[in-house]
Amino acid sequence: MKKKKINVAVTGLNAIDSPGPGVPVIRALKESKLFDVRIIGLSYEALEPGIYMHDIVDKTYQIPLPSAGKASLLERLKYINSVEKIDVIIPNFDAELYNFITLSDKLKKEMGINVFVPTLEQFEDRHKANLSDYGKKHKIKVPYGKVIFSTAEIPKLTKEFAYPLVVKGKFYDAYIAYSEQQAYTYFNKISAKWGLPIIIQEFVTGQEVNVTAIGDGKGNTIGAVPMRKQYITDKGKAWSGISIDDKNLLSMTQKLIRSTKWRGGMELEIIKTNKGDYYLLEINPRFPAWVYLAVGCGQNHPEALVQLALGKDVKPFKKYDIGKMFVRYSYDMIVSLKEFETISTLGEL
Amino acid sequence: MKIKKNIALSDSGFVFDPATGDSFTTNLIGMEIIKMLKDGKSHQEIKTAVLKKYLTDEATFEKDNYDFINMLTKHRLTDGDEKEKD
Structure with a gap:
């Protein structure tokens, strides 16, 4: 069967110690049986490793940080699309999703770009x-939690929580606080990086398991692969994991x-x-950085996402x-200045 | 005592629980006991087989088998450790 040629733009090229999902998503698309994919990388910083991975990323463009707002993102995408004729964009960061969700109709109508993201x-x-x-x-068990906006609320937490408890940022980062003092420290550390509010969550012990999945927007699960982390980095990221048979x-x-x-x-999670x-x-409202394990298990979720984005059943x-x-590894690429x-200067490579 | 039906056991003594992703290694006699448990053999049948094949006495078998079964239970490899949720 002849593969259909398409251009897919992908963010999350930061294949670092706390990796973005961009590179595994691209690897999945490059292995597609349906599409012959040209990959356009969308990066935020000049040192995102995916920019220099020319064997899988055909061209990269810098895009404005999410905090710059929708208008500047739209302007930049107009330029990129005028050169690349993008068929599908796959955003891979939580922090950028708001902009892509709210721009999705406009991207489709004005530029013919398809984005398959949550509402x-x-x-x-x-x-x-x-x-x-x-x-x-949704009748699902979750640890008891509450949102706080100030360190002044920390002493009162003992009315509702016992230590240890979990201190979480609104987008990223989570720490286990074993004392009130640690709760102060983590509150300040996370709020300085990700802003307010801070989420306080009951600490539930057990085995951490994760599922990567894709929904079609009509209530159907197109694919789902559960994984148990086998080796966890000091940032809590899976460096190795295994697919498991857990029907629950x-x-x-x-x-x-x-x-x-x-x-x-x-x-x-x-x-x-x-x-x-x-x-x-x-x-997490996007694929995880370990989504390539699903491909290895026989479910190419990124390929299915592209099909859904293109309106296919x-x-x-x-x-x-x-x-x-999967066993992750680090690799030193040699890059010319x-x-x-x-x-760094032209914003594209 | 029954071992979980889905436990995978290789010829090299590698034991894999597909429900949890846990893996273990066991020696030859451990493999043989797990195989017999998977085949649904009773405690008496396993004891008879082991005493026939290995140069050991009944008291030693009982003590070592008790430890081994406890270890299987501790690692949640025995039936009744997992319950299916709605």
């Missing part, structure tokens, strides 16, 4: 700050996608307690390989 309601509902309500709404995790995922009519890629209870810790995956592992200069 604004789905995106807002699953925010960490709303997780308790989210759990009640799959049914929890399907239930959530059905109930929310989730649209796009997602990652569920779950704790399985020793009693066998499952607590939802977080929903996609049949749900029925199975995946159990006991497949000229390349660094080009992306």
Whole structure:
């Protein structure tokens, strides 16, 4: 079968110690059986490794940081599209999703670019700050949590929580605080980086398991692969993991996608307690950095996302390989100064 | 005592629990006992097989088998450790 040639723009090229999902998403697309994909990288910083991975990224353009707003992103995408004729954009960062969600109609109508992302309601509902309500709404266990805006609220936490508790940022970062003093420290550390509010969450112990999944926006789960982290970095990221056969995790995922009519890629972060209870810790509204494991297990989620973005009907995956592992590695690329200069000054490479 | 049905056991003694992703290694006699448990053999049948094949006495078998079964239970490899949720 002749593959269809398409141009896909991908963000999250930061294949670093806390990696973005861009590079694994690109690897998945390069292995597509349906598409012959030209990859346009969209980067925020000149040292994102994906920029220099010319074997998988055909061209990279810098785009404005999410904080610059929608208008400047739209202007930049207009220019990039005038050169590249983009068919699909896959945004891979939580922080940029708001802009892409709210621009998606405009991108389609004015530029013919397809974006398959959650609706604004789905995106807002699953925010960490709303997780308790989210759990009640969708009948899923979540650790008890509350949102705080000031360190003055920390001493009162003992009325509702016992130490240790978890201190979380609204987008990223989470620390276990074993004392009030540590809660102060982590509050200040996270709020300085990601702003307010800070989320305080009950500490639930058990085995951390994750699911990468994709919903078609109509309530159907197109694919889902559960994974258990085997090696975790000091940033809490999986450096190695294994696909597992956990029917409870799959049914929890399907239930959530059905109930929310989730649209796009997602990652569920779950704790399985020793009693066998499952607590939802977080929903990330995009593919995780380990999404390539799903490809290795026989479910190419990024390829399915592109199909959905192009308006095709996609049949749900029925199975995946159990006991497949991923082991991440670091690799030093040699880069010429000229390349660094080009992306830094011209904003494209 | 029953071992979980889905436990995978290789000829090299590598034990894999697909539900949790846990993996272990065991020696030859551990492999043989796990295989017999997977085949649904009773405690008595396993004891008879081991005493017939290995130069050991009943008391030693009982003590070592008790430790081994406890270890399997501790690692959640025995049935009844997992419950399916709705």
